[in-house]
Amino acid sequence: MRLYESLLKAASEEPDRHALELGGQPISFAEFADAAQRVTVGLKQSGIQPGDSVAVMLPNLPQFAACEYGVFMAGAIFVPVNVMLTPAELEYVVRDSNVRALVVFEMWTEQVRAGIAKIESPPQVFVVGECPDDFRPFAELVASSEGFDPTPRDTGEAIMTLYTSGTTGSPKGALITHANVIANINMVSHIFPTEPSDRTLCVLPLFHCFALNSVLNMAVHKRTCVVLHPRFEVESCFKALAGEGITSMAGVPTMYFYLLKHPDLGREKFTRLRYCISGGAAMPVEVLNEWESRTGVPIYEGFGMTETTVSVSVNRPDRRKVGSIGLPFDGVEMAIVDEADNRLPDGEVGELIIRAPNVMKGYLNKPIETAEVLRDGWFHTGDLARRDEDGFFYIVDRKKDMIIKGGFNIYPREIEEVIYQRPEIAEAAVIGVHDDAKGEQILALVTVKHGAQLSENDLRGYLEQHLARYKLPQMYEFRDELPKGPTGKILKRELRQQYTQWNRDRVSNGQ
Numbered sequence: 001m002r003l004y005e006s007l008l009k010a011a012s013e014e015p016d017r018h019a020l021e022l023g024g025q026p027i028s029f030a031e032f033a034d035a036a037q038r039v040t041v042g043l044k045q046s047g048i049q050p051g052d053s054v055a056v057m058l059p060n061l062p063q064f065a066a067c068e069y070g071v072f073m074a075g076a077i078f079v080p081v082n083v084m085l086t087p088a089e090l091e092y093v094v095r096d097s098n099v100r101a102l103v104v105f106e107m108w109t110e111q112v113r114a115g116i117a118k119i120e121s122p123p124q125v126f127v128v129g130e131c132p133d134d135f136r137p138f139a140e141l142v143a144s145s146e147g148f149d150p151t152p153r154d155t156g157e158a159i160m161t162l163y164t165s166g167t168t169g170s171p172k173g174a175l176i177t178h179a180n181v182i183a184n185i186n187m188v189s190h191i192f193p194t195e196p197s198d199r200t201l202c203v204l205p206l207f208h209c210f211a212l213n214s215v216l217n218m219a220v221h222k223r224t225c226v227v228l229h230p231r232f233e234v235e236s237c238f239k240a241l242a243g244e245g246i247t248s249m250a251g252v253p254t255m256y257f258y259l260l261k262h263p264d265l266g267r268e269k270f271t272r273l274r275y276c277i278s279g280g281a282a283m284p285v286e287v288l289n290e291w292e293s294r295t296g297v298p299i300y301e302g303f304g305m306t307e308t309t310v311s312v313s314v315n316r317p318d319r320r321k322v323g324s325i326g327l328p329f330d331g332v333e334m335a336i337v338d339e340a341d342n343r344l345p346d347g348e349v350g351e352l353i354i355r356a357p358n359v360m361k362g363y364l365n366k367p368i369e370t371a372e373v374l375r376d377g378w379f380h381t382g383d384l385a386r387r388d389e390d391g392f393f394y395i396v397d398r399k400k401d402m403i404i405k406g407g408f409n410i411y412p413r414e415i416e417e418v419i420y421q422r423p424e425i426a427e428a429a430v431i432g433v434h435d436d437a438k439g440e441q442i443l444a445l446v447t448v449k450h451g452a453q454l455s456e457n458d459l460r461g462y463l464e465q466h467l468a469r470y471k472l473p474q475m476y477e478f479r480d481e482l483p484k485g486p487t488g489k490i491l492k493r494e495l496r497q498q499y500t501q502w503n504r505d506r507v508s509n510g511q
Helices: 003-013 029-046 060-071 087-097 105-116 178-192 209-222 235-242 255-257 284-295 367-373 412-420 456-466 490-509
Strands: 019-022 027-030 053-057 077-080 098-106 124-127 158-163 173-179 199-202 225-228 249-252 275-278 299-304 311-314 332-336 349-354 378-387 394-400 404-405 406-409 425-435 437-449 475-478
Touching: 003 029, 003 060, 003 178, 003 209, 019 029, 019 060, 027 029, 029 060, 029 349, 053 087, 053 105, 060 077, 060 209, 077 087, 087 098, 087 105, 087 173, 098 105, 158 178, 158 406, 173 178, 178 209, 178 311, 199 209, 199 235, 209 225, 209 249, 249 255, 255 275, 255 284, 255 425, 284 299, 284 412, 332 378, 349 367, 367 378, 394 412, 404 425, 404 437, 406 412, 412 425, 412 437, 412 456, 425 490, 456 475
Parallel strands: 019 225, 053 077, 053 098, 077 158, 098 124, 199 225, 199 249, 249 275, 275 299, 437 475
Antiparallel strands: 019 027, 158 173, 299 311, 332 349, 349 378, 378 394, 404 406, 425 437
């Protein structure tokens, strides 16, 4: 099955069922399908050919969903773009994907203009909202559905190019197929079955694979409703969970942390909310425990990557270990290997590798990088992990994040988990800073909850009681906030870059 066939079938069989909702206004499957068909016709009339790339730079709006399915039905490749990209970063994506058309929200037209200025054959640009004279209004693209005729792509062909966050260099475009997404949907829905009245809150950005595939595409395939919020705001999110019949929510740890600050949070508030999913970053155990004790709603932590469409493992209602990433989905194989790809026994730390039907075809225009991570049928994640005797997996850290100090391998996440046990801590990140003698020194960066007080000596003394001496940070920095990506994930790459420059400055000053 192709993704868009689910939409067309739902529109035919249950046209009035609610598919989307924004600001209290429902959109039926019939209306959703009509909008997508109009996008398909408009793209074809604009010269888009099967296999061309079409980018979308929109917040969580119904137009995003219409464009995604319209692109699929045109036989083109859907390229969701992070709305926070700089012009230079946008130029890279447009060139790498050879984008032929781009749909953008009015807020980011200047960004797009600067990003495509140097491109010899720039894409056509359609604007949702107020449109400058040099671009075309979105209304032109969706003027008519007359002559609609879908152009199917083979289920094994790429239908999406999803760009990684670029934590290890330039972003890479993961090529995702219909078969990848459908496989992932079937895996997840087997563990978390849906009901006709389900309403999923979408506060994660749709340009990220987590929301795109785990929320939107899942709901279309299962005929449930997605309640769209253009961005995550604590008050509006809380009101939706408490009073709008939301049955499930997918989020990153930062979102749950901020919701915990709401003064009205309590067990009596979320009467219809059955469960929450957490991914995108490691969930601090303290945050999960506090959420569940105060709301009575379980959070099931899982794991996935852009390259695996979304998820490959999750904790589940009948089998769960807090602090783990759960068990692999049916059809997913996960293993722990050493540097030579030899299997490691339970309890030992090594690289996590995955073999599954939802693993990408490869990276766009990057055969060397593709061959590097897809070896012998297994995707090599670059994550350090271990498996326990019951088959549960635990992410220890990214290979790139591991600190090597005086010959010891040190995993920042282990230190961060101890830091989070202090009730005053809001956020924490541990990184390695170059040191000529030791190789690297350990730096702990933290933010403190509003109104709380915590000194460096207090934190240092606490860690000395709970960590081996060689794992203790040598440096501490208290900040008002830590840099984050679009899903709320702390950007350690940015922190490391700041301290790389700091070290260079010290050397140039003779320190």
